[in-house]
Structures are given as C-alpha cells and as structure tokens.
Amino acid sequence: MGESPPQGTKSGDFEAIEYRMFQAVTYDRVMRWRGGSGRIAFGGTSYNTNTDNTRGTILRAGQTVAVLDTTFRLSQA
Numbered sequence: 855m856g857e858s859p860p861q862g863t864k865s866g867d868f869e870a871i872e873y874r875m876f877q878a879v880t881y882d883r884v885m886r887w888r889g890g891s892g893r894i895a896f897g898g899t900s901y902n903t904n905t906d907n908t909r910g911t912i913l914r915a916g917q918t919v920a921v922l923d924t925t926f927r928l929s930q931a
Contacts, residue, residue, distance in 0.1 A: 863928045
C-alpha cells in the first residue's frame with residue numbers, strides 16, 4: 855500500500871496515519887478524523903484528536919496540515 859498523495863488521502867478515504875505532512879494546495883479541503891490519542895496541527899495550532907470529527911473542518915487554501923497517530927481523511931471541499 856503506497857503513501858497517499860501530498861494533497862489528500864487516497865480516494866478521499868480514511869487512512870491510519872502515524873505521521874504525515876499534507877502540503878498546501880490552491881483550494882479548500884475538508885478534514886475529518888476518528889477519535890483516538892493522536893494530534894493534528896494546522897494554522898499555527900495543534901489539536902487533540904480524542905473525539906470524532908464527522909462534520910468536518912475546513913482547511914483553507916494555502917495551509918498545510920501535520921497528522922500524528924490519527925485515522926484521518928482529507929478531501930477537496
């Protein structure tokens with residue numbers, strides 16, 4: 855199983871990620887994650903991922919996101 859593309863997770867599906875930096879793109883993306891003991895960081899702030907985020911959080915164009923020990927989904931908005 856290869857690594858997901860730099861702009862989002864494979865086919866916009868959830869992936870179990872140990873550590874991954876998703877690069878900035880020119881369009882908004884939607885982040886979702888499953889609750890666990892991991893963290894994500896974007897916009898200069900780090901967040902616990904201890905509760906499910908099924909509604910989604912917008913990652914604005916031009917932003918990167920770092921994901922640590924999280925089941926995560928990143929897709930085009």
